[in-house]
Amino acid sequence: MDYEIFEGLLSRQPAFSRSERVADLLKEEVARMLLSEVKDPRVQGLVTVISVKVTKDLRHANFSVSVIGGLKEERAAIKGLDKASGFIRRSLGKRLRMRRIPELHFRLDETLKAQEKIEGLLRKIHEEG
8 A cells, every 4th residue: 555755744545545446447447348348339439438536435436428529429429328327337247346336427528628619719819919
């Protein structure tokens, strides 16, 4: 276990919490499943897992995903992910040594769109100035 030194005192706090380690594991496994095992055409090959946040009690996992395509494809992919979440949870239950597999929640990651919007505004300001 890693320990951090804080103001000269030895802290027994691990470098990463259990929820962060579970989030990393879920991100890796679900990304792999979305590439090869989930057969829904609304999802397969169009969805990328950006990040995962797991609650401290490990009951819920919130996935931020990016979808290739427009608004129509994004909505369809989220519906496909919600429909496939039961299959994904069952598969995770077979693979992972966890007492309880968290409920999976999928949301669109809006950071790329926000970044593109800001870059567009900056370009426009630069061109005008």
